[in-house]
Structures are given as structure tokens and as C-alpha cells.
Amino acid sequence: MKKAVFIRNAAQLVTLKGSSHAPRVKAEMSDLGIIEKGSVWIEDGIIQDVGPDAELMAVYGSRLADAEVIDASGKLVTPGLVDPHTHLVFAGSRESEFTMRLQGATYMDIMNAGGGIHATTGATQAASFDELYQQSYSRLNQFLCHGVTTVEAKSGYGMEWETELKQLEVAKELNQSHPIDVVSTFMGAHAIPTEYKQRPDDFVQLLVEEMIPKVAHLGLAEFNDVFCEKGVFTPEQSKVILEAGKRHGLIPKIHADEIEPYEGAELAAEVGAISADHLLKASEKGITAMAEKGVVAVLLPGTAYFLMAESANGRKMIDLGVPVALSTDCNPGSSPTVSLPFIMNLGCLKMGMTPAEVITAATINAAHAINRASKIGSLEVGKQGDVTIFNVDNYMKLQYSYGVNHTDTVVKNGLIAVRGGNLIGELSLS
Numbered sequence: 001m002k003k004a005v006f007i008r009n010a011a012q013l014v015t016l017k018g019s020s021h022a023p024r025v026k027a028e029m030s031d032l033g034i035i036e037k038g039s040v041w042i043e044d045g046i047i048q049d050v051g052p053d054a055e056l057m058a059v060y061g062s063r064l065a066d067a068e069v070i071d072a073s074g075k076l077v078t079p080g081l082v083d084p085h086t087h088l089v090f091a092g093s094r095e096s097e098f099t100m101r102l103q104g105a106t107y108m109d110i111m112n113a114g115g116g117i118h119a120t121t122g123a124t125q126a127a128s129f130d131e132l133y134q135q136s137y138s139r140l141n142q143f144l145c146h147g148v149t150t151v152e153a154k155s156g157y158g159m160e161w162e163t164e165l166k167q168l169e170v171a172k173e174l175n176q177s178h179p180i181d182v183v184s185t186f187m188g189a190h191a192i193p194t195e196y197k198q199r200p201d202d203f204v205q206l207l208v209e210e211m212i213p214k215v216a217h218l219g220l221a222e223f224n225d226v227f228c229e230k231g232v233f234t235p236e237q238s239k240v241i242l243e244a245g246k247r248h249g250l251i252p253k254i255h256a257d258e259i260e261p262y263e264g265a266e267l268a269a270e271v272g273a274i275s276a277d278h279l280l281k282a283s284e285k286g287i288t289a290m291a292e293k294g295v296v297a298v299l300l301p302g303t304a305y306f307l308m309a310e311s312a313n314g315r316k317m318i319d320l321g322v323p324v325a326l327s328t329d330c331n332p333g334s335s336p337t338v339s340l341p342f343i344m345n346l347g348c349l350k351m352g353m354t355p356a357e358v359i360t361a362a363t364i365n366a367a368h369a370i371n372r373a374s375k376i377g378s379l380e381v382g383k384q385g386d387v388t389i390f391n392v393d394n395y396m397k398l399q400y401s402y403g404v405n406h407t408d409t410v411v412k413n414g415l416i417a418v419r420g421g422n423l424i425g426e427l428s429l430s
């Protein structure tokens with residue numbers, strides 16, 4: 001195998017240069033650092049050079065035989081897309097709830113009746129490690145085919161230690177075996193298990209005193225997330241859980257203000273969360289507090305779409321100075337999709353973001369939301385060789401022509417993983 005990859009002559013090469021130190025806000029989100037007729041030289045998995053093709057040819061023209069040369073003329077080249085919020089590792093499927101919701105049942109009604117997250121928890125508890133691994137591996141393949149090269153993955157379909165551990169270990173194994181980087185989050189606080197319904201504080205205690213210390217000790221997660229929502233974890237309980245994580249070195253994240261206003265955005269700012277996610281019902285006070293603290297808003301318009309709710313106000317958040325990122329929220333109940341490009345279309349149509357802003361939100365700002373901006377999210381010398389090539393000739397078309405997978409080629413850590421829209425042979429696992 002050749003150790004270099006040379007992507008040449010892109011119609012537009014989106015570099016997003018210069019924002020590894022802090023997430024982009026306001027007008028910075030529109031500054032994509034585009035190079036026309038741009039090229040990238042990747043060697044040993046790392047980006048070694050980025051610039052106009054003529055300049056790179058002057059340096060590397062004599063080494064073309066050493067490299068896998070990819071002609072990107074007429075195409076859009078971006079940093080590999082980053083998905084900063086998924087529930088990747090789960091078993092089963094919940095299409096029966098889809099019909100119930102279409103007939104009027106709400107997401108919370110279904111969950112409170114023992115379905116929803118509880119149904120997936122049952123299926124995940126019952127699945128073997130190998131079943132979970134294989135299902136999640138296939139999902140990662142689909143992500144890759146949509147141009148995504150890094151995925152955050154939450155536990156939370158265990159609600160008891162053994163299954164939480166199984167999910168986290170599957171995520172760890174996937175990170176090692178699959179080209180996509182999988183970044184792990186502990187989300188033991190995803191729902192109150194039925195047996196703790198009458199005494200939720202006992203479950204909080206179990207999380208704080210046993211599970212969080214074990215997860216941290218085993219090095220199985222970097223982040224600690226909680227579903228702070230009326231009927232699930234209160235802001236007070238969420239704070240206790242997130243502070244416990246912090247004491248053990250886990251960085252806080254929050255599912256905040258998704259269904260009802262609950263001061264989750266305020267709590268994110270108070271505990272110094274790296275991100276607050278969902279935020280459909282976040283208050284202006286909470287949004288302002290997030291802007292002041294630089295908490296990334298990870299917005300999930302696919303979830304709002306699928307739950308037939310009004311999306312978060314992404315436009316307002318950007319205007320108030322919050323760094324905004326986008327994610328699929330890939331999960332079996334509220335957003336069963338891997339298409340980050342479709343989420344980018346929804347970012348434009350449902351949240352008033354511009355095509356340039358949604359690209360920033362799905363690359364460098366998403367990398368910031370998972371503490372990876374020094375390695376991924378932009379095309380800059382020294383970063384991982386994670387690059388996606390789309391079959392469109394400018395960045396606006398990626399969102400404009402929707403419901404179509406425009407991914408042509410994906411380079412991950414300097415190796416070609418997708419070519420002509422298809423996974424390269426050895427990846428497909430069946």
C-alpha cells in the first residue's frame with residue numbers, strides 16, 4: 001500500500017483553517033477557508049500540506065508515483081464530517097412506536113408506559129456482545145458512506161452495570177477495529193429504571209457511587225451525559241451526576257431542554273459542560289449563559305423532525321454567540337438515521353442556518369463538542385488525514401440537493417475507506 005494520498009484539484013477545498021483553539025461563533029461560522037483548485041497531501045495518516053494544486057505540485061510533483069492520487073476536480077472536498085452525539089450501540093428497532101406516534105401518542109407517553117428507551121434497554125440487555133458489535137459495526141459503515149469519520153457514542157441502554165459495561169466495551173472494540181474513530185460517553189443517566197421509579201434518588205446514588213467511578217477507573221469513557229428532562233432526571237439530580245463525573249475526570253454533557261423547558265442550558269453553563277444538546281425549549285437566559293461560557297450547542301434537528309416538534313432556534317443561538325454544532329442523534333427511537341448531510345439540510349430549512357454555517361457545525365465545531373479539535377474538524381497540517389470528497393462542485397449544493405448521498409470518497413487516517421460511494425471491500429462485515 002502506498003503511504004501517501006494526494007487529493008488534487010478540488011473545485012472547492014473547505015479547509016476551516018485557524019479554529020482549533022476555540023469553537024467558531026457568529027460570523028466566524030461562515031468563514032470556510034475555501035481554496036479553489038485545492039489539493040491535500042497526506043502521508044503516514046497525517047495531513048502534511050494543504051494549498052492550491054499548483055503550489056503542491058511544485059513540491060510533490062516528483063513524488064506522484066509514491067502516492068495514491070485522487071482526482072477531485074469538479075468536486076467538493078471537506079474535512080471528514082464529525083458526529084458529536086449518537087446512541088450508536090443498541091439492539092433492536094422501534095418502528096411500532098412510529099405508528100403509535102403517528103396516531104397521537106407522544107414520545108414521553110410511550111416511554112412512561114415502559115416502551116421507548118426502556119424497550120431498547122430490554123433488547124440491548126438481551127443481545128450478546130457479538131450481536132451488539134455487529135449491528136453497531138454495520139451502522140458505522142453507513143456513517144462512513146455518508147462522509148462521517150468520527151462518531152461520539154453514548155451508553156445508556158443498560159441501566160444496570162453489566163449492560164452499560166457491555167455497551168462501553170463494544171464502543172471501545174469498534175474504535176479499535178473500524179476505521180471510524182468512536183469517542184465514548186457514559187450515559188447511565190438515560191432513564192430511571194422501572195424498579196427505581198418510586199425511589200429515583202437511589203438510582204442517582206448508584207450512578208454516583210458505583211457506576212461513574214468504575215467507568216472512569218476502567219478508562220471506558222471521556223464524557224458523562226444525563227437526560228435532564230421533566231419526568232426523567234431533575235436539574236438537581238443531573239447536577240449531582242455531572243459533578244460526580246467531574247470528580248472522576250469525566251467531562252459533562254447534557255441532554256437539555258428537549259421536550260419541556262427545564263433550565264438545562266443554565267445547568268450546562270453552571271457545571272462547565274463541554275456541550276448542551278437538543279435545546280429545543282432552552283430559555284434565552286440559558287442560551288446567553290452558554291454563550292458566555294463557550295458551551296457548544298449540539299443541535300439535533302433530525303430528532304425534532306422525527307418527533308414532529310419544532311426545532312431548536314439555531315439562528316438565534318448563533319446570533320447570541322453560542323458555538324453551534326450539528327449531529328444526527330442516531331438512535332432507534334427519536335432519530336433513526338446516520339445521514340449527517342440530511343441533518344445539515346434540516347439545519348438550513350428548520351433552524352435558519354446558512355449552508356456555510358452548517359458545514360462548520362458538522363466539522364470543526366462538532367470536533368470541539370467532543371474535545372477533538374486539535375486532531376480533526378479542519379484540513380490543516382498536522383491533523384489526522386480525515387477527508388471527505390463529495391460529488392458536488394460547491395458547498396452550497398451539499399445541503400441544497402437533499403435526500404441524496406453525495407459522498408464519493410472518504411479518506412480516514414490517510415487510507416481510502418470509501419471509493420465511488422462504496423465501502424472498500426474488506427470493510428463490509430456480514
Ligand code: NIG
Pocket residue numbers: 087116117120227255258303329331332333334335
Ligand atoms: O437523544 N432523549 C433521550 N435520548 C435519546 C433518545 C433515545 C431513544 O429514544 O432511544 C435522544 O433523543
Ligand code: FE
Pocket residue numbers: 085086087255329331
Ligand atoms: Fe441523544
